Amino acid sequence: NAGVTQTPKFQVLKTGQSMTLQCAQDMNHEYMSWYRQDPGMGLRLIHYSVGAGITDQGEVPNGYNVSRSTTEDFPLRLLSAAPSQTSVYFCASKSFTYEQYFGPGTRLTVT
Amino acid sequence: AQSVTQPDIHITVSEGASLELRCNYSYGATPYLFWYVQSPGQGLQLLLKYFSGDTLVQGIKGFEAEFKRSQSSFNLRKPSVHWSDAAEYFCAVGAMGSYIPTFGRGTSLIVHP
Numbered sequence: 001n002a003g004v005t006q007t008p009k010f011q012v013l014k015t016g017q018s019m020t021l022q023c024a025q026d027m028n029h030e031y032m033s034w035y036r037q038d039p040g041m042g043l044r045l046i047h048y049s050v051g052a053g054i055t056d057q058g059e060v061p062n063g064y065n066v067s068r069s070t071t072e073d074f075p076l077r078l079l080s081a082a083p084s085q086t087s088v089y090f091c092a093s094k095s096f097t098y099e100q101y102f103g104p105g106t107r108l109t110v111t
Numbered sequence: 112a113q114s115v116t117q118p119d120i121h122i123t124v125s126e127g128a129s130l131e132l133r134c135n136y137s138y139g140a141t142p143y144l145f146w147y148v149q150s151p152g153q154g155l156q157l158l159l160k161y162f163s164g165d166t167l168v169q170g171i172k173g174f175e176a177e178f179k180r181s182q183s184s185f186n187l188r189k190p191s192v193h194w195s196d197a198a199e200y201f202c203a204v205g206a207m208g209s210y211i212p213t214f215g216r217g218t219s220l221i222v223h224p
Binding site: 004033040041042043045048058090092094097098099100101102103104105 | 120143145147152153154155156157160162201203205211212214215216217
């Protein structure tokens with residue numbers, strides 16, 4: 001099993017550009033989520049999904065879109081990047097026993 | 112709503128010394144509790160979890176944690192710290208039927224040789 005994979009590992013965007021962060025898991029988990037991690041702020045939930053076709057907002061959803069067309073994939077879209085979105089982004093999937101499995105992260109810089 | 116507090120932002124210990132990282136939670140019923148570790152530049156990895164039963168749980172890498180309902184705490188311990196334990200540690204609380212766990216802000220562990 002590869003677990004949770006994320007691409008790219010690093011990305012630099014200019015303000016106003018859009019991009020998609022990819023996330024995939026091969027554990028057949030129904031629940032997947034996206035977090036951002038900023039110094040001193042811990043992990044903040046952006047969006048989550050409880051299954052294919054079902055998504056919902058987390059704590060900090062503004063400026064981000066998600067969709068879930070398959071169980072395996074849960075991409076995060078930045079519609080118009082802003083410097084405030086400079087962060088490290090983690091995708092996670094959750095087993096039926098409630099423990100979460102995290103991807104290695106994407107470090108995004110918006111200039 | 113559930114919440115998690117990790118009172119210590121940074122903890123510094125000498126290699127070989129014992130370690131205790133504090134975690135306090137707020138939740139009305141019996142929570143599911145977790146500790147995760149994040150090494151520099153990596154994602155989070157589950158160290159251990161508590162759902163029910165024995166209040167002292169063993170995890171990977173020699174860590175253990177004790178659930179104390181009366182104190183609403185789930186402190187992480189290790190009897191002898193190794194330099195490779197230097198990392199960020201996150202406590203998290205979940206609830207049966209809830210898809211959304213709540214994470215603490217993390218404690219950064221620094222290990223001196």
